Amino acid sequence: xxxxxxxxxxxxxxxxxxxxxxxxxxxxxxxxxxxxxxxxxxxxxxxxxxxxxxxxxxxxxxxxxxxxxxxxxxxxxxxxxxxxxxxxxxxxxxxxxxxxxxxxxxxxxxxxxx
Amino acid sequence: xxxxxxxxxxxxxxxxxxxxxxxxxxxxxxxxxxxxxxxxxxxxxxxxxxxxxxxxxxxxxxxxxxxxxxxxxxxxxxxxxxxxxxxxxxxxxxxxxxxxxxxxxxxxxxxxxxxx
Numbered sequence: 369x370x371x372x373x374x375x376x377x378x379x380x381x382x383x384x385x386x387x388x389x390x391x392x393x394x395x396x397x398x399x400x401x402x403x404x405x406x407x408x409x410x411x412x413x414x415x416x417x418x419x420x421x422x423x424x425x426x427x428x429x430x431x432x433x434x435x436x437x438x439x440x441x442x443x444x445x446x447x448x449x450x451x452x453x454x455x456x457x458x459x460x461x462x463x464x465x466x467x468x469x470x471x472x473x474x475x476x477x478x479x480x481x482x
Numbered sequence: 483x484x485x486x487x488x489x490x491x492x493x494x495x496x497x498x499x500x501x502x503x504x505x506x507x508x509x510x511x512x513x514x515x516x517x518x519x520x521x522x523x524x525x526x527x528x529x530x531x532x533x534x535x536x537x538x539x540x541x542x543x544x545x546x547x548x549x550x551x552x553x554x555x556x557x558x559x560x561x562x563x564x565x566x567x568x569x570x571x572x573x574x575x576x577x578x579x580x581x582x583x584x585x586x587x588x589x590x591x592x593x594x595x596x597x598x
Contacts, residue, residue: 410588473525
């Protein structure tokens, strides 16, 4: 079954803690993305990666970090420097060849700061 | 001006009617356009993509693109209660920094309710 998995589904963080969100895909996609969604708003890009061992900041990268050591995996760490981390986090992936790369999303992780 | 703007909702239509969702974008270099459907508490699901001016039909869904007017729309014919969701418009500028893919910019979404 091809797809994108994210874990955990729900995550609770205490103030000052770093937490890592997992994203795995078996679609053989080269590109992977992390978005954040706040209530009633669209998605905002945090980080993206086109290839293993390379990634770029998106529009709201401050307080977040990523790694891309394997093609299938793109974990996101929400650090204590992120002042308002409560949100719905979405991972996506796409091919990179051609201009018509549709992005497909995982089920998401809902992060709440206690 | 927002980069991608959708018509403010919520939009309510009766079952069987046509629902019309609109989206405008500011970057004339935009080349690819997508409509996602997002049910409450779930992740976005791609339902339509369009790249050329004109209409593209897929079942009850029709996407319309007018690059001169910087406008893309989604029509849902014979609306069903199961179509009730938030619809997100996403726009991609063709090539980003020489790479062969571009970042998506999303609108804020339009909530559609189809009532029986």
